[in-house]
Amino acid sequence: MKQPPNDKVTFGRANPDGIPYLYAAETLDTCLTEVRPANGQQVNIVSINPICDFKVIDLRTPRKNISFLSLAENDNNFDFKNILKLVNLLEDFSRELSLPVLPHRSRLDYIPTQFITEFFKNIGDLKGLVFQSSFGKGFNVVIFDQELIDWQKTLSTQQIRINGVDLKYE
Template sequence: MSFNSWKSYMQFSYSVRNKSRYILDGSAQSFLQGIKDTCKSRIEVIEPNSEMWRAQMGHDCLPLLQDGIHVDDIFAPYSEKRMRPLPDSASEGRANPKGIPCLYVASQKETAMSEIRPWLGSSISVARFTNSKELQVIDFSKQLNVKLPFYFSEPDDAKRIEAVWTNIDKAFSQPVTNSDQKSDYAPTQIIAELIKSLGYDGIAYRSSLGRGHNLALFDLHSVIFKESSLFRVNDVQFSFESNDDERFNEKYV
């Protein structure tokens, strides 16, 4: 079994955002079964001792003492405790609902820093993590550079699967802002929870702000903290495109 339609993700997304989120109807359940049946081709293995990065805005202040007298403060990167999410107060994320945290890391240091959208002159604490054992994740980036498909009638099964995964991959790569409605997270959160229930260690998806991949790891302690460093933002670049641009319109079909 695969998917009932090449539009299955769009139908699922609308349903869980606007109709019913916690009691899924038959169509939504069928869509999730399609993911179960087709996701194995997207398994990626993260070998032991791979480096992963996590960034947070800000820094610690450590007291500089001279003869027991506080004379100044020294900026220092956040400690491990601050660089991991709190287990009982997680905010909404692309792959997690409020209160159920994931550890979001990136495959590249620069990607991790870009993802937090820093401003010019700001300080960023960046932690380096590594894994002691092999991690298996589902990759949601394989179809990212494929143009969003459109069919007037249902295609064959192979094209239907490709179309659905193309829409899913693009959904995971969409930038997230604080102004987004929380319901917009629901489709990807449900898919991520499904992947978690299948026993995988996390999900991978392309960053919209850097060249690397983002990882959402379900076990907060699946990676080992190695060190943290402090960085200052020296340059911020923006790129713009018109609403009339075909690439822009593709994002919102």
């Protein structure tokens, strides 16, 4: 139920091969959709609790989340054009994280989001990302360090058997 061990971790939307992150979801429905279970499969779910508040990049609505006035107050060299570039970068990053990706293309298609995630992780004290699910239901949370979770206070594991998969098509 935790992030995979270093020797078993594979690439994901936010993490490159060999770098484990904890992927979580806002709701049970979002979690189950992200796992992509087969009909009849059993899925184990756990609710997690952080040990403290920590900083994440909230990519659900970057343009609404950035306060130009607070950025201007903290920077004597405030440059409106650079702030707009940052907002556009965050919107593009958010869109890329939320795009559906075909399994046979994921290794290549995830490279840009992995690179940008690593960049953001290594500046400041950011501990994760929040972004819209690629399935359009709810949002996902990527936590860079599972030690931020109080594993003693997690709720018991819930076992769910998938009784059907609802496909939509054109």
